Structures are given as structure tokens and as C-alpha cells.
Amino acid sequence: MNVLDVLDKDLVKVPLLSSDKRGVIVELVDTLVKARGYSPQQGEQILDAVLARESLGSTGIGNGIAIPHAKSDVIEQVTMVLGISRLPIDFDSPDGEASRIFFLVLAPSKQASAHVELLASIARSCTSKIFRRLLEQARDSEEVVHLFME
Amino acid sequence: MAVPFKQIVVYIDGSESSMTAIMYAIKLAKEHDSSLTAVYVINTRALSELVKAGIFVAVERDEYLRDLAQDADRYLNHARRLAEEKGLEIETVKAEGTVHVVVKELLKSKEADLLVLGGITDIRSRREELASETDRMMRTAPCPVLVVRDDDDIWFEFEA
Numbered sequence: 361m362n363v364l365d366v367l368d369k370d371l372v373k374v375p376l377l378s379s380d381k382r383g384v385i386v387e388l389v390d391t392l393v394k395a396r397g398y399s400p401q402q403g404e405q406i407l408d409a410v411l412a413r414e415s416l417g418s419t420g421i422g423n424g425i426a427i428p429h430a431k432s433d434v435i436e437q438v439t440m441v442l443g444i445s446r447l448p449i450d451f452d453s454p455d456g457e458a459s460r461i462f463f464l465v466l467a468p469s470k471q472a473s474a475h476v477e478l479l480a481s482i483a484r485s486c487t488s489k490i491f492r493r494l495l496e497q498a499r500d501s502e503e504v505v506h507l508f509m510e
Numbered sequence: 511m512a513v514p515f516k517q518i519v520v521y522i523d524g525s526e527s528s529m530t531a532i533m534y535a536i537k538l539a540k541e542h543d544s545s546l547t548a549v550y551v552i553n554t555r556a557l558s559e560l561v562k563a564g565i566f567v568a569v570e571r572d573e574y575l576r577d578l579a580q581d582a583d584r585y586l587n588h589a590r591r592l593a594e595e596k597g598l599e600i601e602t603v604k605a606e607g608t609v610h611v612v613v614k615e616l617l618k619s620k621e622a623d624l625l626v627l628g629g630i631t632d633i634r635s636r637r638e639e640l641a642s643e644t645d646r647m648m649r650t651a652p653c654p655v656l657v658v659r660d661d662d663d664i665w666f667e668f669e670a
Contacts, residue, residue: 361525361642362642365642413570416567416569416570417567419565421563421564421565422564427565429565454564469577470524470581470584471524472574472577472578472580472581473523473524473525473553473578473581474523474524474525475574476553476556476557476560476574476578477553477556477642477643479556479560479565479566480553480555480556480559480560483559483560483563483565484559
């Protein structure tokens with residue numbers, strides 16, 4: 361599994377409107393809940409799982425990228441929500457750089473293989489500085505999808 | 511008459527398309543009186559990449575390693591059950607490493623003459639880093655590769 365297998369225009373939000381770490385996570389979960397029709401309770405469960413993972417250590421990985429993720433059996437298939445912020449958000453990244461590109465990755469507990477492969481694919485796809493710059497400058501979700509498909 | 515395929519290897523990763531591939535491989539092996547090996551590779555390379563990139567903390571890597579090992583057992587047991595249903599002996603292999611590298615080595619050591627894969631997706635990007643493990647296996651296999659499209663007919667036919 362790779363980024364292209366799960367990239368969905370409806371699960372891309374440009375720009376994110378939140379101004380802090382928790383707000384970004386809530387906004388990404390909310391994008392998923394609205395797009396997939398999950399109930400508010402299911403949304404809470406997803407959010408709790410992501411925040412619980414975040415409490416183990418920040419998922420800000422440096423170079424302006426953060427990949428909050430969690431296992432959740434509310435989700436039926438491995439899912440990715442992608443958000444781009446116009447403003448850099450402090451995500452406690454090891455390099456001290458604030459983040460503008462956010463990938464929320466969720467997977468059911470019995471799809472560990474696909475979950476791991478997707479996370480690795482995201483890490484590989486964002487190694488290019490030029491690509492990261494293009495993502496940060498994307499105007500809307502269609503442009504983001506187009507950048508991955510090129 | 512010579513048997514076209516004597517040693518078939520099928521790769522499974524738990525995806526629905528790999529489950530279709532195992533059904534197809536069982537039917538094929540039965541038809542051609544071939545030996546069949548099902549392989550699941552725990553992708554420890556991806557786990558290492560995630561720790562190196564700072565995406566996984568150590569405790570998380572250990573947890574996912576256990577999850578992947580359980581996945582491997584679950585899906586290999588499933589493959590064994592399906593083969594037994596059809597009265598076919600199957601060898602199962604649980605391995606660890608870089609998926610396409612491990613599969614290539616297995617194909618060589620088994621002197622396999624066919625690799626059966628599911629889950630080939632359309633080419634949607636020219637970027638090499640977005641190639642999937644299945645794509646890489648197809649490119650590096652030292653033997654012919656049969657790609658099984660995920661198709662309900664295969665499930666119906668298998669269960670008939």
C-alpha cells in the first residue's frame with residue numbers, strides 16, 4: 361500500500377484553519393468524520409486514539425511535516441487525511457521547525473501491514489524538498505492530488 | 511506431458527487481492543499438480559524506516575512488530591485452510607525483511623517457476639518512491655509472474 365492507494369480529494373483540506381497542534385488534529389479528524397459520515401461518538405473515539413498516541417511522543421518528524429496516527433477499529437480501511445496549513449504550526453518536531461504539512465493516518469488494528477506500509481510511503485514521498493515546497497504552496501485539494509499523481 | 515509449473519509461490523500480505531491470489535494459486539497448483547508455497551514477509555524494513563524517520567517510537571515499533579507477526583500467522587493459517595479444503599498440500603513461509611528482496615531469495619532457493627501476486631494497481635505516478643512492494647516484486651522476480659486481478663468470479667469459482 362502507498363499514498364496513492366488512499367489519497368482522496370475529499371480527505372484533503374487546504375488550508376487548515378487551526379493555529380495549534382491539538383486544533384490541527386481535531387480539524388483533520390473532523391474532516392474525516394464529515395467526509396465519511398461517522399457519528400460524533402465515533403469521531404471522539406478516533407480523536408482519543410490519535411491524542412493517546414501523541415502522548416507517547418510527538419509525530420512531528422521535521423522538515424515541516426507531521427504524521428499523527430493511530431489504530432482505531434472505528435475505521436474499516438486504512439485511511440489518510442492530508443491537511444496543509446498556511447501558517448507554520450509548532451508540532452514539537454525534533455528539528456524545531458514548525459509544520460505546515462499534516463498527514464493523519466488511521467487503520468483498523470488488524471491491518472498492521474498496510475498501516476506500516478502507508479506510513480513508510482508517506483515518509484518516502486516527502487523526502488524531496490521541492491515536493492514539500494510545492495505541497496505547502498498548493499491552493500486547494502485538487503492541486504494536492506495532482507502533485508502526487510504527477 | 512510436462513507440467514508447465516512445478517513450483518509455484520504465492521505472496522500474501524493480508525490484502526483482499528492477495529486473498530484472491532491465494533485462491534487462484536491453489537486452483538492452479540491443483541490443476542497442474544504443482545507444489546505450492548505461500549509466503550508472508552513481515553516488513554521490518556518499513557518498521558526501521560519509520561523509527562529512523564521519527565514516526566514510530568520504540569514501544570510502538572515493538573507493538574507493530576507483534577501485530578505483523580500475528581497478521582502473518584493469521585493469513586498463512588487462512589491459506590493453509592483454503593488449501594486443505596481443496597485437498598492440496600501447501601508450504602507456508604513466514605519471513606522478515608525487505609519484502610521484494612526476501613521474495614526474490616525465496617524464489618531462487620525454491621527454484622520456483624511461477625510467482626503469483628495480487629494487488630497490482632494502476633500506474634498513477636512516475637515517482638519511484640511511490641512504487642508498491644508488489645510492483646517491486648514483479649520487477650525483480652527471477653521467474654515468470656502471474657498477476658491475479660481481484661475478481662469476485664475467482665471467489666465464486668473457488669467456493670463452488
